[in-house]
Amino acid sequence: EPEVTQTPSHQVTQMGQEVILRCVPISNHLYFYWYRQILGQKVEFLVSFYNNEISEKSEIFDDQFSVERPDGSNFTLKIRSTKLEDSAMYFCASSHTSGTRSNEQFFGPGTRLTVL
Amino acid sequence: DQQVKQNSPSLSVQEGRISILNCDYTNSMFDYFLWYKKYPAEGPTFLISISSIKDKNEDGRFTVFLNKSAKHLSLHIVPSQPGDSAVYFCAASANFGNEKLTFGTGTRLTIIP
DSSP: OOOOEEEOSEEEEOTTOOEEEEEEOOTTOOEEEEEEEOTTSOOEEEEEEETTEEEEEOTTOOTTEEEEOOSSSOEEEEESSOOGGGOEEEEEEEEOOSSSSOOOOEEOOOEEEEEO | OOSEEOOOSEEEEETTSOEEEEEEEOOTTOOEEEEEEEOTTSOOEEEEEEETTOSEEEETTEEEEEETTTTEEEEEESSOOGGGOEEEEEEEESGGGTSOOEEOOOEEEEEEO
C-alpha cells in the first residue's frame, strides 16, 4: 500500500542553524501539507502546497519557513534559522486531486526536530 | 481558538464493548470530518471520514455519526479490541477536504482486556 515517507526520523540541531525536512508524498497525490505537533499539544497546520505554489499558510509559517518541491517526488520544509520553540514533530501529508467528494489526507511517520 | 474540541482527554473501555469518542466543532464552514488514530512517535493514521451530506458512515468496526445541527460527531468502535488502544484525533476541513485540517486535542483510548 502506498505511503508517505519522511526523512530523517529525528533531527537534532543547534539554535540558529538551518534544517531541511524531507518528505516523499504518495505518487499520484497533488496536494501536499506540513503540520507540526509540539509535545503535549494538538497537531497544527503549517502550510499547503498545490501546483507548485503555496495555497495556504498559517501564522506559524513565517519568513523563517519555506517549502519546495524540487523534483517530481520530494517535498521539503526548510527552517532557515531554528529557534528553541521550533522543537516539535513535523508531519508531512498528501491527498489526491480536488473535484472528488472526499479527500482524505494521509500522513507520514513524522520527523522529530530537537533544537538545542 | 478551539474550533474542534474533544472534551474527553481519556477513555477506558472493556474489550468487546463499544467505544464512543466524541467531537464538537464551532466553524460552520467545515463540511468534511475525519478521525485519525495515532500511536506515540508515529504519524496520524486515517480511520474514517464523513461528508456533511451524510449523517452516518460505516467501515467495519468503525462508524462515524454526524449531527450537523448540534455541530457534533462521534466515532463508535464495536467491538473494541486491545489493538484499538491509541490516541484518537477528530479533524475537520472545509471544501470537502481540499483545505487544511483543523485537529482536536485528542482522546486517549485504553481498551482493558
